[in-house]
Amino acid sequence: MDFLFLGLPVSRWLVLFFGIAIIIAILRQLPGHTKEKHIKIFFLAPTIIWIVGMVIYPLIYALIISFQNRGAGVTTSFAGLDNYARLFKDYKFWASVRFTAKFVVIAVTVELGLGFVLALLVNRDIKAQKFFRLIFLLPLFTPPVALGFLAFTVVHESGPFNVFLSLFGIGPVAWTADPGVAPITIMLLDIWEWTPFCFLVILAGLQLVPEELEEAAYMDTNSNFQVFRRVTFPFVRPAFLTVMMLRLLEALKLFDVPYALTYGGPGLATESYSILTYKTALKHFALGRGAALAIMFLATILILFSLLFRISRFSKVYE
Amino acid sequence: MYRGITKKPAKIAIYGLLILMSIWAIFPFYWVITTSFKLPKDALGTKLVPFVDFQPTLENWKQEVGRRWPELSKGLQNSLIVASTTSVLTLIMGSMAGFSLARYRFRLWNNKNILIFFLSQRMLPPVVLVIPFLLMFKAMKLVDSQLSLIMVNTTINLPFVVLIMRDIFKEIPVELDEAARVEGCSSFGIFYKVALPLAGSGLVAAGILVFTFTWNEYLFALCLAYQKAITIPLQIAGTGNVQGIQFWITSVRGLVAVIPPVVLAIFAQRFIVRGLTFGALKG
Numbered sequence: 001m002d003f004l005f006l007g008l009p010v011s012r013w014l015v016l017f018f019g020i021a022i023i024i025a026i027l028r029q030l031p032g033h034t035k036e037k038h039i040k041i042f043f044l045a046p047t048i049i050w051i052v053g054m055v056i057y058p059l060i061y062a063l064i065i066s067f068q069n070r071g072a073g074v075t076t077s078f079a080g081l082d083n084y085a086r087l088f089k090d091y092k093f094w095a096s097v098r099f100t101a102k103f104v105v106i107a108v109t110v111e112l113g114l115g116f117v118l119a120l121l122v123n124r125d126i127k128a129q130k131f132f133r134l135i136f137l138l139p140l141f142t143p144p145v146a147l148g149f150l151a152f153t154v155v156h157e158s159g160p161f162n163v164f165l166s167l168f169g170i171g172p173v174a175w176t177a178d179p180g181v182a183p184i185t186i187m188l189l190d191i192w193e194w195t196p197f198c199f200l201v202i203l204a205g206l207q208l209v210p211e212e213l214e215e216a217a218y219m220d221t222n223s224n225f226q227v228f229r230r231v232t233f234p235f236v237r238p239a240f241l242t243v244m245m246l247r248l249l250e251a252l253k254l255f256d257v258p259y260a261l262t263y264g265g266p267g268l269a270t271e272s273y274s275i276l277t278y279k280t281a282l283k284h285f286a287l288g289r290g291a292a293l294a295i296m297f298l299a300t301i302l303i304l305f306s307l308l309f310r311i312s313r314f315s316k317v318y319e
Numbered sequence: 320m321y322r323g324i325t326k327k328p329a330k331i332a333i334y335g336l337l338i339l340m341s342i343w344a345i346f347p348f349y350w351v352i353t354t355s356f357k358l359p360k361d362a363l364g365t366k367l368v369p370f371v372d373f374q375p376t377l378e379n380w381k382q383e384v385g386r387r388w389p390e391l392s393k394g395l396q397n398s399l400i401v402a403s404t405t406s407v408l409t410l411i412m413g414s415m416a417g418f419s420l421a422r423y424r425f426r427l428w429n430n431k432n433i434l435i436f437f438l439s440q441r442m443l444p445p446v447v448l449v450i451p452f453l454l455m456f457k458a459m460k461l462v463d464s465q466l467s468l469i470m471v472n473t474t475i476n477l478p479f480v481v482l483i484m485r486d487i488f489k490e491i492p493v494e495l496d497e498a499a500r501v502e503g504c505s506s507f508g509i510f511y512k513v514a515l516p517l518a519g520s521g522l523v524a525a526g527i528l529v530f531t532f533t534w535n536e537y538l539f540a541l542c543l544a545y546q547k548a549i550t551i552p553l554q555i556a557g558t559g560n561v562q563g564i565q566f567w568i569t570s571v572r573g574l575v576a577v578i579p580p581v582v583l584a585i586f587a588q589r590f591i592v593r594g595l596t597f598g599a600l601k602g
Contacts, residue, residue: 015459039419039423039506039507040419040422040423041419043415043416043418043419043423043510044415044416044419044420044433046412046415046416047412047413047415047416047477047481048416050412050473050474050477051436051437051440051474051477051478054470054471054473054474055440055443055448055474057451058448058451058452058455059447059448059451061451061454061455062447062448062450062451065450065451065454118336118340121333121336122333122336122337132337132341134584134585135341135344135345136340136341136344137584138344138345138348138581138584139344139347141531141535141577141580141581141584142347142535142573142577143534143535143537143551143552143555143573143576143577144535144537145535145537145552145555145556146351146552146555146569146572146573146576146577147347149555149556149558149564149566149569149573150347150350150351150354150566150569150570150573151347152564152566153350153354153362153363153566153570154347154350156363158363159363160350192343192344192347196340196344199340249441249442252444253444253445253446255445255446255537255538256537256538256552259537260556273444273446274444274445274446274538277446277447277449278446278449278538278541278542281449281450281453282449282453282542287450290450291450291451294444294446294447294449294450295447297444297446297447298442298443298444298447301442301444302439302442305439305442
């Protein structure tokens, strides 16, 4: 794919082609040029072309690389399933899978759970909604890199966090230096960043629940739990599921915070899958293995989520 | 028990809880702000209150914003250009695509399938694209350029905008379209004169979200930009030197980096929660 074709690399030809296709697609939208039934295609075309050119093509490229023996100083040669086979024997691969899985499950559960409980508690007639909403959005807008770097000063051995804990008699904890504790630190940071968001979304969802239904149900059953289970939750479910899916997807891609705070952790303690892929490809220049890691990642996510879709589509139909 | 009828003690408890949560959300910012005024020797340690625990200094700010401003302004400039161009590009392409998905029925490929196609783009971990992009941009001689960052960030944010805009366009009643058509409006005219203005708030929200995500984006900036197209997150990360990471400088840069998205957030916070969940909250 790097060969020259008429003086320019093939890739540059493709870019030219896609660029012109997009421009034509956009230009043809000007009034006077289009037939009615063609217009829906022309509206969609730029985006589809862009995605095909910038996502599908690179993915195929990555797939091909993953079957090659590419790296710095190594002549590219076909390597078959070698890269993949090596992955499964690699202890670094399994370490990162373990950490990423642990992180995703724990962090997302806590974020959703905490956000839900807090939203339930706060779901009353509260003034000053806008003010609180802004404050709770702030953690979301911080660059995760900044969060990672600056967290070091907070969780440092003599930093405020440890001082705060010592008020409760908990001895100074090595939040970043201890391989057992470092993953927890990363989870805590992520929880800090995203719980307010989960809280806000679920709160908004809760406020759509019709009060009369809840009160009628309460009068019938006199049990808050039953009211929640039968009336409130079904209304909140779409919002909840959406937030869950969003968080799961984003959590799997975790890169910035552990990279900034611990660069993969003491040893491999906080080496998320993305960090491992990044290091393999760009630090060790083992492009073939890096591509294999990446494709593996994509395949796993696609499988996981198609499974999840079956389940959640069920509940959406039920509602 | 639910809502409306809330007794005094419950209300106080709830406000207390909200205030606690606010402290939780704000404390890191307070910490960063105070750290940016600290001397290096005070940076690591628990010095909470200025003038009481430590002697504040303007030295860090004078250094970054004063003497070494060209360096910081380059990062700001690059980030600004990349983020705003990405915003505009994704809004244009995404709203067109969202409109077509909301209004027209596709026969060849089901609407739902197209939607799932876009949704699945969100599942794509960015790392997967790093390797091919690196090789592609190297071949196009676009490494370390703003254009490559713009292209990459547009790719990442496009599906998001499409999904948001589709939901927003779905809320606009079709009758308005038909009324406009009776007046002799072309299809593109409907999009441009009827749908877009009504979807204005959604466009703003989506634009701000895309801007913020691009502004904070680190992985691709790390891989594709070194010097000419350096963005703010890279500069925040680059405050390490032989003596270790200079947290006082990091906090200055971090604060500078956080201000534009926060300012935008203040303007549009009403729309953002809605935008982020693309319409799942409709009753």
